[in-house]
Amino acid sequence: MTRRLVLLRHGRTEWNHRGRVQGQQDVSLDDTGRSQAAAVAPVMAAMAPALLWCSDLARTRETAEPLAAVTGLVPTYDARLREFFFGDRERLTHAEYLALDPEGYQEFRRGNYDATPGAEPTAEVRKRMVAALEDLLADLGPGQTGVVVSHGAAIRVATAAMLGWPEDQFHTLRGLDNCGWAVLEEDPWVGELRLGSYNRGL
Numbered sequence: 140m141t142r143r144l145v146l147l148r149h150g151r152t153e154w155n156h157r158g159r160v161q162g163q164q165d166v167s168l169d170d171t172g173r174s175q176a177a178a179v180a181p182v183m184a185a186m187a188p189a190l191l192w193c194s195d196l197a198r199t200r201e202t203a204e205p206l207a208a209v210t211g212l213v214p215t216y217d218a219r220l221r222e223f224f225f226g227d228r229e230r231l232t233h234a235e236y237l238a239l240d241p242e243g244y245q246e247f248r249r250g251n252y253d254a255t256p257g258a259e260p261t262a263e264v265r266k267r268m269v270a271a272l273e274d275l276l277a278d279l280g281p282g283q284t285g286v287v288v289s290h291g292a293a294i295r296v297a298t299a300a301m302l303g304w305p306e307d308q309f310h311t312l313r314g315l316d317n318c319g320w321a322v323l324e325e326d327p328w329v330g331e332l333r334l335g336s337y338n339r340g341l
Contacts, residue, residue, distance in 0.1 A: 173201065180206040191206060
């Protein structure tokens with residue numbers, strides 16, 4: 140029976156709304172984000188998840204809370220599921236980043252995060268995200284679903300990595316919307332993951 144991973148991006152924060160680079164800054168959901176989390180919870184619950192894991196940052200924990208409440212699942216908080224650390228550019232608005240470093244900003248927008256000064260290397264994000272997702276998969280029984288609440292850039296990288304794509308191919312994926320999700324489904328014949336859907340939303 141097919142195991143399934145659902146990778147859910149957190150709800151909106153005020154920083155998302157204002158176009159400010161969050162990275163690993165511990166920013167909470169705004170009112171819209173809380174409404175998004177409440178609305179997506181029954182959709183996730185309808186998938187009958189057996190496990191709920193999430194990043195330990197506030198915006199993901201707050202997104203997971205309504206789902207935990209409706210399913211009775213106890214979230215597992217894992218720092219490996221955090222967003223990229225974006226170094227010196229965290230806290231800047233996108234307009235400030237562009238004005239400070241136009242070429243660097245263009246690389247950031249392309250997803251070349253390694254060009255961001257002081258940023259966590261993409262290879263390290265890939266390594267920690269894949270390790271966490273593989274641990275979750277190992278805890279799932281046949282036919283079970285695990286929901287992972289994480290972050291936009293980290294999910295892009297992890298999705299491509301879990302599918303076995305070349306390392307730079309994550310650039311071909313658009314960023315997930317707030318409370319958008321991707322579904323990775325295990326092929327029961329070969330045991331590999333397949334992309335079931337990407338950027339599903341309400």
